[in-house]
Amino acid sequence: MAERIAAVVFDLDGVLVDSEALQLAAWQCYVERWEKKLPATLLPRLFGRRLVDAASIIVEELGLPVAPDEAARERDALFLASLPGNVRPMPGAHELITGLRERGMRLGLATSGHRRYVQLVLVELGLADAFAAVVTGDDVARGKPAPDCYRLAASRLGVSPAACIAIEDAPLGVAAARAAGLRCIAVPNAHTAHLDGFAAADTVLPGLDAVLPWLESNGWIA
Structure with missing residues (x-):
């Protein structure tokens, strides 16, 4: 296991x-x-x-x-x-976050977006208090595919990278997570599904609703 x-x-x-x-x-x-x-x-x-x-x-x-x-x-x-009036969560986003929090998972965010945008969007989505650590593109010297943001997120969460899993939609993000030592689930969307580079992820899933069942079936969470 x-x-x-x-x-x-x-x-x-x-x-x-x-x-x-x-x-x-x-x-x-x-x-x-x-x-x-x-x-x-x-x-x-x-x-x-x-x-x-x-x-x-x-x-x-x-x-x-x-x-x-x-x-x-x-x-x-x-x-x-x-953005005003046009910010929409991806299908299953809130449900996944709720499910992970119920299972005692520490949650972080590692995004290339700048701080002003990230704060605005998290408020719009009702997720301003969802994450114990938030790393934006303003916080690192090198953006994805460099590993900096994921290393910093793991450090701020107080967890080793090997005990973290990233959820990404793009190959550059998968590369960043893997270079930082995290495991990674890729959930491509309509804009990224055709891109090359997802083979580096531990698995590729069709949507966020498949993440919890996959983690449970593989023994990665209780």
Whole structure:
């Protein structure tokens, strides 16, 4: 039997909140200022990254006449303006969090999102008090796929990485969790399911409602 876990660390976008379509729409609106389109071939490099890191990629690949920090700031204004009334939890998110808390799991969040956005979304979702540790993209020197955010989340939870499991929707996030020494469940969504790189996860599940049964059947939680 595998060693039981003591903590679960969630990604945010695409795992707990259905935000990726809004994020892509904000980027598309931004690059249209220069009569550009966001190429579909670029998306695998963007999902899971911090805003500033995604901005660097987009500015370079599309040849935009702005600095990455300016692009990030202006795109962020478009994105945040689109959130009111449009923030939706992913199916099964609240039920999974409730079920894990009932089983005594310590819960953390390790997201590439910046602190202002993360705080706003957690309040909108009714999850402001759900996590014992929250790590945002502002808290680390390197964003995903670097392991920094997951290492910091485990440290703040007071649990060894080996006793934590991450829940991710994108290959870059899976890579970050595994590099940090966490186990990982991948739950791809409509935007990420076609991407390569999920083989590094311990399992790939069709939805959040399958997570608890899988953990129980594999002896990872009581």
